[in-house]
Amino acid sequence: MKAKILVIDDDVSLRRVLEYNLQEEGYDVFAAASGEAGLELFAAEGAALVITDVKMPGIDGLQVLKEIKARAPETLVLVITAFGAVDMAVEAMKLGAYDYITKPFNRDELRLTVRKALQFTGLAAENRRLKDELAERRDYxxxxxxxxxxxxxxxxxxxxxxxxxxxxxxxxxxxxxxxxxxxxxxxxxxxxxxxxxxxxxxxxxxxxxxxxxxxxxxxxxxxxxxxxxxxxxxxxxxxxxxxxxxxxxxxxxxxxxxxxxxxxxxxxxxxxxxxxxxxxxxxxxxxxxxxxxxxxxxxxxxxxxxxxxxLPPLRRRRDDIPLLLRYFCAKHGSEQVVFDREALALLTAYGWPGNVRELENTVERLLIMRNGDTITAAELPEKIRLGGVAGSPVVRLPDDGYPLEQLEQEVVTEALERNGWNQTAAARFLRIPRHTLIYRMEKYGIVPPEKR
Structure with a gap:
């Protein structure tokens, strides 16, 4: 995709020369005859580089520079000054201009300055991308x-x-x-x-x-x-x-x-x-x-x-909950915080309908509100403290629904895991005949770990 360059100059002949030379170099060029018109064009079209004369009636080049930097700090601005007006060029550089060229200038000088500016834009974008990539690699x-x-x-x-x-x-x-x-x-x-x-x-x-x-x-x-x-x-x-x-x-x-x-x-x-x-x-x-x-x-x-x-829901990987609790405490700068035995048991038994995201939010809230470096069961949210109490729901289904067959499969699997894959004990735990449990195991292809 061609780089877009906006040229702003009230001098018709110079503006046309700039347009022609830049188009010859393969850039997508559009031009304005005043600072006001240039800012309107920039708002509508955007640009990778703006080239503006400093001295213009109405909104001058320095004002254009300030406005563009306020709207799009990543856009580079190249200013054109008359020979001997170096003080204005220095002022423009202080305001954030990438560079300046003095009139009169030749085509080669213009071409090289513009190329350097656009190369700088590319390097800056690459630098931002690499920083984002480093953050992403930390994320995984x-x-x-x-x-x-x-x-x-x-x-x-x-x-x-x-x-x-x-x-x-x-x-x-x-x-x-x-x-x-x-x-x-x-x-x-x-x-x-x-x-x-x-x-x-x-x-x-x-x-x-x-x-x-x-x-x-x-x-x-x-x-x-x-x-x-x-x-x-x-x-x-x-x-x-x-x-x-x-x-x-x-x-x-x-x-x-x-x-x-x-x-x-x-x-x-x-x-x-x-x-x-x-x-x-x-x-x-x-x-x-x-x-x-x-x-x-x-x-x-x-x-x-x-x-x-x-990806399994958190209720199917409860063994990971203690590990996740330690990880989220460290992530939020509280490596020293621990959970007492009762709190850990309640957190592990809770259904976590919001999965790992809900767990992290809960940990963050507990860390903010904690009374010390040991979080107790009394400090847990009520829905977690009451999660195993009679009269409260044993299963907390997601708001968008959940397949009954998958729920049945998970219940049977958890009952077997809790009872060491002893079918008689698991059937007693579920309050069903052993042959019904075996039927469900065959239906869903549930087998002990050693037979997988």
Missing amino acids: RTIVGTSREMEQVFAVVGKVAATEAAVLITGESGTGKELVARAIHAQSARRDGPFVAINCAAIPRDLLESELFGHLKGAFTGAVKDKTGKFQLAEGGTLFLDEVGDLPVELQPKLLRALQEKEVEPVGGTRPYRLDARVVAATNVDIEAAIAAGTFREDLYYRLAVIPIA
Whole structure:
């Protein structure tokens, strides 16, 4: 994509010379004859570089510089001064100008100064991206767990990261789907490229197509300038499509074509561009039910789910809760804090409908309100303290519902685990005949760890 340069100069002849020379160098140039007009153009079009004369009637170049730096600090400004007006150039540099050139100047001087400015812009953007990447790489290490369920997840992540296969991560809200996506990216050959995330459920459907694929100026009302889509921003890296199960039906064919053909056409465009981004998607929606209901395309599902990864809810990995408690205490600067035996038992027994996200929020709140370095059962929220009391619900279902068969499978599995896989004891615990327990085990394929 061509770099955009805005030229502001009240001298018609000089303005045209600047336009011509810069266009010859391959830049996308637009010009204004005054400071007022230049600021209006900048608001509508944006620019990577602004070249402005210092002395102009009305809003002069220094005022233009101040306004642009206030609106878009990352935009570079190059000022033009008359020979001998170095004091104004120095003032412009103090106000944040990248550089200045004095009139008269030749084409080579202009070309080299502009090229250096745009190279600086690219380096600054790369620096910001690398800082973001370092933060992302720190993020993926926050996947905490030693339970059998999480060890299985880690094993799949380790294998799939080395490939280019599309991955679909499923699981309830708060289970850490984005962290797993970042882990895949951080361990892949694309780790030096960007990780770009978009929440398909959080963006209005009439804007989602533009967010994903970009648009050209004039493509629709309000499209006052070109927009780069998330697919293009993720070039060389990973695009994370969060809540892809909520993608509108009318957009699904375009996403399917993008994945199949490895190319995307922006809204209002006629020429597609090639894709070089790995796609990792996630959803908390029951996709198979959505396919049956006609709200999600089956062919898109199979394109996204070349490698499926199912994240277990926290209630199925209770062994990880003590480890997570220690981790979140350390994360929030309270490594010395511990939980007494009763508090730990209640926290481990609680159902955690909001999963790991709810657990972290609870720990943060406890750390703020604590009376000392040992958190007691009395300090826990009432819903956790009463979680095992008669009359309170034993199972706390998510607000968006939960499959009955999966719940039954989890109950049977937990009963067996609590009773050391002794079928008679587990059946007694569930208050059902042993043959009913065996039937449920066969139905759901539940087997002891040593037979897996």
